[in-house]
Amino acid sequence: MSLVDLEISRRTFFTAGAATMAAAGLLPRAAHAATDGTPWYRQGAIETTFGVCDMCPWRCGIVVSSVNGEVRKIDGNPADPKSRGMLCARGQGGVSFMNDPDRLQAPMMRSGKRGEGSFEEVSWEQALDFIADKLLEIKERSGPEALAIFGHTSGEYWFTDHFSQAWGTPNAAKPSSSLCLSPREEAAQLTLGMGVGGHEPVDWDGLRCLTLIGSHIGEDTRNTVMQDFADMWGDGGKVIVVDPRFSSVATKADHWLPIKPGTDTALLLAWLNVLVTEELYDADYVRGWTTGFDRLAAHVADKSPAWAASITDLSEGQIIETARVMAERKPQSVIMPGRHVTWYGNDTQRLRATYLVNALLGAYGRRGGMYFNKAPYLEEYPHPPYAVAGSAGGCSAGAAETSDELPLGPSGKARADGARETFLRGATALQELIDPMITGDPYRIEGLIVYGTNLLNSVPNKPRTREALAALDLVVAIDVLPQEHVAWADVVLPESTYLERYDTLWSVSHKTPYIAMREPAVAPMYQTRPAWWMARELGLRVGLDAYFGWETIEEYLDRELRSVGSSLDEMRANDGIIIQNGKPYLEDYDGASPFHTPSEKIELFSQQLADAGFDPIPEYESTPEPPRGFYRLLYGRHPVHTFAKTQNTPALNERYPTNEVWINAQAAASEGIRDGQEVWLENQDGARSGPIAVKATERIRSDAVFMPHGFGQNAPGLTRAHGKGASDTELQTDYALDPISGGAGMRINFVKIVTEV
Numbered sequence: 184m185s186l187v188d189l190e191i192s193r194r195t196f197f198t199a200g201a202a203t204m205a206a207a208g209l210l211p212r213a214a215h216a217a218t219d220g221t222p223w224y225r226q227g228a229i230e231t232t233f234g235v236c237d238m239c240p241w242r243c244g245i246v247v248s249s250v251n252g253e254v255r256k257i258d259g260n261p262a263d264p265k266s267r268g269m270l271c272a273r274g275q276g277g278v279s280f281m282n283d284p285d286r287l288q289a290p291m292m293r294s295g296k297r298g299e300g301s302f303e304e305v306s307w308e309q310a311l312d313f314i315a316d317k318l319l320e321i322k323e324r325s326g327p328e329a330l331a332i333f334g335h336t337s338g339e340y341w342f343t344d345h346f347s348q349a350w351g352t353p354n355a356a357k358p359s360s361s362l363c364l365s366p367r368e369e370a371a372q373l374t375l376g377m378g379v380g381g382h383e384p385v386d387w388d389g390l391r392c393l394t395l396i397g398s399h400i401g402e403d404t405r406n407t408v409m410q411d412f413a414d415m416w417g418d419g420g421k422v423i424v425v426d427p428r429f430s431s432v433a434t435k436a437d438h439w440l441p442i443k444p445g446t447d448t449a450l451l452l453a454w455l456n457v458l459v460t461e462e463l464y465d466a467d468y469v470r471g472w473t474t475g476f477d478r479l480a481a482h483v484a485d486k487s488p489a490w491a492a493s494i495t496d497l498s499e500g501q502i503i504e505t506a507r508v509m510a511e512r513k514p515q516s517v518i519m520p521g522r523h524v525t526w527y528g529n530d531t532q533r534l535r536a537t538y539l540v541n542a543l544l545g546a547y548g549r550r551g552g553m554y555f556n557k558a559p560y561l562e563e564y565p566h567p568p569y570a571v572a573g574s575a576g577g578c579s580a581g582a583a584e585t586s587d588e589l590p591l592g593p594s595g596k597a598r599a600d601g602a603r604e605t606f607l608r609g610a611t612a613l614q615e616l617i618d619p620m621i622t623g624d625p626y627r628i629e630g631l632i633v634y635g636t637n638l639l640n641s642v643p644n645k646p647r648t649r650e651a652l653a654a655l656d657l658v659v660a661i662d663v664l665p666q667e668h669v670a671w672a673d674v675v676l677p678e679s680t681y682l683e684r685y686d687t688l689w690s691v692s693h694k695t696p697y698i699a700m701r702e703p704a705v706a707p708m709y710q711t712r713p714a715w716w717m718a719r720e721l722g723l724r725v726g727l728d729a730y731f732g733w734e735t736i737e738e739y740l741d742r743e744l745r746s747v748g749s750s751l752d753e754m755r756a757n758d759g760i761i762i763q764n765g766k767p768y769l770e771d772y773d774g775a776s777p778f779h780t781p782s783e784k785i786e787l788f789s790q791q792l793a794d795a796g797f798d799p800i801p802e803y804e805s806t807p808e809p810p811r812g813f814y815r816l817l818y819g820r821h822p823v824h825t826f827a828k829t830q831n832t833p834a835l836n837e838r839y840p841t842n843e844v845w846i847n848a849q850a851a852a853s854e855g856i857r858d859g860q861e862v863w864l865e866n867q868d869g870a871r872s873g874p875i876a877v878k879a880t881e882r883i884r885s886d887a888v889f890m891p892h893g894f895g896q897n898a899p900g901l902t903r904a905h906g907k908g909a910s911d912t913e914l915q916t917d918y919a920l921d922p923i924s925g926g927a928g929m930r931i932n933f934v935k936i937v938t939e940v
């Protein structure tokens with residue numbers, strides 16, 4: 184039984200999850216009986232520390248209980264606006280993640296050929312001196328821009344933001360931008376003049392109708408979203424789910440629209456048509472806060488539900504009825520923007536269409552609609568101006584590049600990702616930095632630091648990435664596990680996990696902006712070190728002393744906290760959280776506009792896009808169909824795993840050790856494939872993955888297959904995850920570049936089922 188398959192009543196949605204986790208052994212078991220009934224993990228002198236979970240990028244606040252330098256238990260921090268005292272299964276799995284015996288333990292340098300994976304242990308001095316010398320050589324020869332830095336997970340700030348800007352490379356990128364959020368953020372900037380921000384600002388309190396388009400609460404187990412959804416659903420809110428798959432949240436929906444993959448923009452245009460032609464939109468709001476309504480009305484006049492029905496494989500009646508359900512509950516009715524939105528390459532336009540529906544429903548800045556996020560006030564530790572402006576964007580930063588001029592590095596080079604040429608704007612596109620490593624166009628990237636990014640499991644077109652890794656002059660991998668790409672490094676730096684280190688403060692844009700802290704619960708295991716220490720040690724070796732003007736991390740954190748009248752000690756005494764006031768609703772702006780577009784309105788018609796040669800109002804564009812005998816490859820989350828990083832975590836591996844491929848039951852039968860049979864998947868370019876077991880089910884359309892991401896790993900050092908299941912990344916040899924945001928649409932790959940090796 185999986186969490187997905189559970190029969191869950193409205194009120195017990197969340198508690199059922201916890202009960203299943205306990206049954207599955209994810210929560211600590213009694214190691215030995217306690218005479219007074221105190222569980223074993225509560226026995227002894229408990230030391231409590233505050234932290235931020237890093238088992239996924241959502242970053243719930245945690246309270247960690249340790250005894251004698253050993254972490255015993257992680258709980259949600261009740262004072263934290265994200266966890267509210269609860270954690271998901273992966274958050275609970277943090278103790279097991281830290282204690283994974285396969286962890287990287289010491290700095291290492293390559294002793295064999297690149298990619299072979301032979302290393303010898305070296306001292307930190309040797310490793311850092313080697314990297315520093317190489318970096319200075321590259322800078323001397325080709326300028327600082329010839330270094331690329333990829334980063335994700337919570338220490339990313341130290342490398343992709345601080346070090347990269349101080350060093351002077353505009354080629355710092357995060358997978359959470361162009362492989363995840365970029366279209367959503369750019370569409371929001373263009374339409375509303377603000378980013379969505381890390382925490383989607385759905386005003387759950389009072390929400391009466393939630394529409395989800397290809398985002399699946401339940402498999403995507405962001406803790407807070409699960410809690411909010413359970414409450415909203417328990418209170419009888421309407422739920423509309425558009426997904427080719429009967430996802431866990433679809434099982435709770437009032438309306439499930441099993442759309443033909445890749446046709447969502449047609450559905451959105453038809454919904455706009457119904458809102459306009461039936462006059463169901465919020466006319467006062469549209470008059471006061473939007474521009475371009477007449478042009479939008481003319482544009483959607485011929486986008487009838489009948490037109491969309493023929494494209495989307497939905498019925499005309501379904502389309503009309505759902506538009507009416509949404510409108511009846513406006514403005515407490517929203518389409519959630521979604522998170523992983525790089526699908527077919529035309530994704531910014533789909534997201535714009537989504538926001539146009541929300542705008543006609545009058546949702547932005549309305550109670551029970553979409554509130555406005557605000558960033559907390561916190562001053563950075565002082566340092567000289569950066570050598571290159573503009574951080575890498577990503578989940579929380581949202582510092583996407585939007586002006587016409589791109590910032591230049593110290594030797595006059597702009598980013599090498601093709602921005603302004605192959606795509607319009609947005610955060611640095613990670614996958615577009617790989618070609619320049621091979622071709623030298625527009626200039627050669629010679630060195631790469633990979634911080635907390637699963638390069639060969641997160642980025643499409645693996646053969647190209649391997650070719651780039653072979654061509655580089657310097658590859659540094661900073662990780663906690665011997666992931667596949669680590670074998671390609673010249674130098675491997677082992678980081679301490681989030682339970683063993685301080686980190687920068689979290690300034691979270693939110694309805695109630697807040698600051699959260701992370702402190703070590705226990706001393707670093709093995710010879711591991713935190714990111715801030717590595718970035719500083721490297722910085723001191725390459726002449727960036729002025730950017731690391733602090734001696735200890737406590738001094739750094741205290742100095743930043745002084746700007747909000749606090750300190751580390753005071754934060755500890757106040758549950759590790761500082762909450763500030765937000766400005767969530769239109770009425771908080773005293774008549775001023777919260778929308779920072781050129782017109783200071785929500786731009787239904789985008790002059791910025793028209794000027795750049797793009798459709799000013801979204802058009803539906805078709806995406807290629809699967810060839811005969813092939814299915815579209817869809818992929819997504821599993822409730823107990825994060826991307827490709829937790830498959831080896833003992834407690835989570837025990838819960839779900841391998842993935843399965845969902846195939847429509849009739850389609851499987853017509854191919855003579857049984858439920859549970861082991862098959863291989865082969866894509867349009869002949870790439871193969873598997874073996875993987877078939878889940879033959881009515882819960883997916885017959886033109887697509889679905890598999891949880893992150894399995895089928897090739898790294899032999901991951902003793903539990905190695906070779907289990909199939910890898911979606913292996914099958915994503917192609918992607919479609921979004922010409923607006925630079926996002927990589929990965930749902931354009933097709934697979935056929937192969938039953939023999």
Ligand SMILES: Nc1nc2c(c(=O)[nH]1)N[C@H]1C(S)=C(S)[C@@H](COP(=O)(O)OP(=O)(O)OC[C@H]3O[C@@H](n4cnc5c(=O)[nH]c(N)nc54)[C@H](O)[C@@H]3O)O[C@H]1N2
Binds near residue numbers: 641661678679929
């Ligand atoms: N095929 C496919 N590709 C995808 C996706 C997909 O669903 N399918 N999803 C996309 C999305 S939405 C996103 S956001 C990205 C995510 O992309 P990634 O962030 O690259 O995904 P993870 O697999 O979590 O990789 C995290 C890496 O950090 C390491 N790590 C974990 N903790 C630490 C730490 O404390 N310090 C350091 N230094 N390293 C650490 C892990 O071992 C791993 O190598 O992937 C994108 N790419």
Ligand SMILES: Nc1nc2c(c(=O)[nH]1)N[C@H]1C(S)=C(S)[C@@H](COP(=O)(O)OP(=O)(O)OC[C@H]3O[C@@H](n4cnc5c(=O)[nH]c(N)nc54)[C@H](O)[C@@H]3O)O[C@H]1N2
Binds near residue numbers: 405442522818821826
């Ligand atoms: N457990 C867990 N939770 C996570 C994460 C994790 O790794 N593990 N990662 C977090 C991160 S960074 C992200 S970005 C989010 C991602 O979570 P989501 O944004 O929810 O995205 P996916 O997991 O990619 O889910 C894809 C869904 O879209 C459907 N779909 C596929 N094609 C189409 C289409 O053409 N149209 C429509 N309407 N639907 C389609 C699929 O069937 C699937 O249900 O999850 C977050 N939460």
Ligand code: SF4
Binds near residue numbers: 240270
């Ligand atoms: S959603 Fe789960 S894994 Fe992600 S930060 Fe919260 S508790 Fe950790």
Ligand SMILES: [Mo]
Binds near residue numbers: 362363364522523
């Ligand atoms: Mo993501």
